[in-house]
Amino acid sequence: SQQGEEDPQALSIQEGENATMNCSYKTSINNLQWYRQNSGRGLVHLILIRSNEREKHSGRLRVTLDTSKKSSSLLITASRAADTASYFCTDNAGNMLTFGGGTRLMVKP
Amino acid sequence: DVKVTQSSRYLVKRTGEKVFLECVQDMDHENMFWYRQDPGLGLRLIYFSYDVKMKEKGDIPEGYSVSREKKERFSLILESASTNQTSMYLCASSFMAGTYEQYFGPGTRLTVT
Known part of the structure; x- marks a missing residue:
C-alpha cells in the first residue's frame, strides 16, 4: 500500500488568510481524498478528486491534482478559527485507504 | 446522516486483559475498517472486512483479531492487551463500490497499564 505524505507538518496562520497544504504520493492512484480531523468531530471526509480531474472546488476548499508530479494541494481560503484541525490526504486502490501523518493547521483568531 | 458509533470513547485496561472494541454503522455499508492512530505515524490499518464473516489483514494485524457476525457491526479484539497497544482506535465504514x-x-482512546 502506498502512503500520501503531507507537507508541511504544521502550519500556523491568522484568521482570514489562506492556507495551502500539499500531498505527495508514490504510485498511480484511482482518486485522492482529503480528510480533516479535529478533537470535536473526529475524521471527516472533505473532498475527493479523481485521477482524470485537475481541480475541484467545494465551498472554501480548492483541491488540485498533478498526476505527472504525483502531488495534490488543498487550499482553504478565508480561513476561520474553526478550520483548526489536522488534514490528511489519502489515496485508494480498491477499498483501502492509506493515510499519511497529516498537516496540523492552527488558525489564530 | 451516516452514523458510525464506537462503544467507548475512553478505556483503561490492564496488561494481559482481553479487550473488545465495538463499532456499529447504520448505513448498510459493506466495508468496515479498524485503524489505530499514533502521533507521528498517522492512521494505520489493522483489519478490514468487506462482508459478513469476511476479513482481511491490514498493515499491522499482529496482536489483534476481528469479528463481523452482522453487517452493521465490526469488533476489534485484543486477545492479551499490551502497553504498546495504547493508542487511539478508529472505526470506519464505506460502500463496496463508488467513491x-x-x-x-x-474513536476510542485505549490505555493499557
Whole structure:
C-alpha cells in the first residue's frame, strides 16, 4: 500500500488568510481524498478528486491534482478559527485507504 | 446522516486483559475498517472486512483479531492487551463500490497499564 505524505507538518496562520497544504504520493492512484480531523468531530471526509480531474472546488476548499508530479494541494481560503484541525490526504486502490501523518493547521483568531 | 458509533470513547485496561472494541454503522455499508492512530505515524490499518464473516489483514494485524457476525457491526479484539497497544482506535465504514469515501466513528482512546 502506498502512503500520501503531507507537507508541511504544521502550519500556523491568522484568521482570514489562506492556507495551502500539499500531498505527495508514490504510485498511480484511482482518486485522492482529503480528510480533516479535529478533537470535536473526529475524521471527516472533505473532498475527493479523481485521477482524470485537475481541480475541484467545494465551498472554501480548492483541491488540485498533478498526476505527472504525483502531488495534490488543498487550499482553504478565508480561513476561520474553526478550520483548526489536522488534514490528511489519502489515496485508494480498491477499498483501502492509506493515510499519511497529516498537516496540523492552527488558525489564530 | 451516516452514523458510525464506537462503544467507548475512553478505556483503561490492564496488561494481559482481553479487550473488545465495538463499532456499529447504520448505513448498510459493506466495508468496515479498524485503524489505530499514533502521533507521528498517522492512521494505520489493522483489519478490514468487506462482508459478513469476511476479513482481511491490514498493515499491522499482529496482536489483534476481528469479528463481523452482522453487517452493521465490526469488533476489534485484543486477545492479551499490551502497553504498546495504547493508542487511539478508529472505526470506519464505506460502500463496496463508488467513491470509497469512508465514514469514521469518534474513536476510542485505549490505555493499557
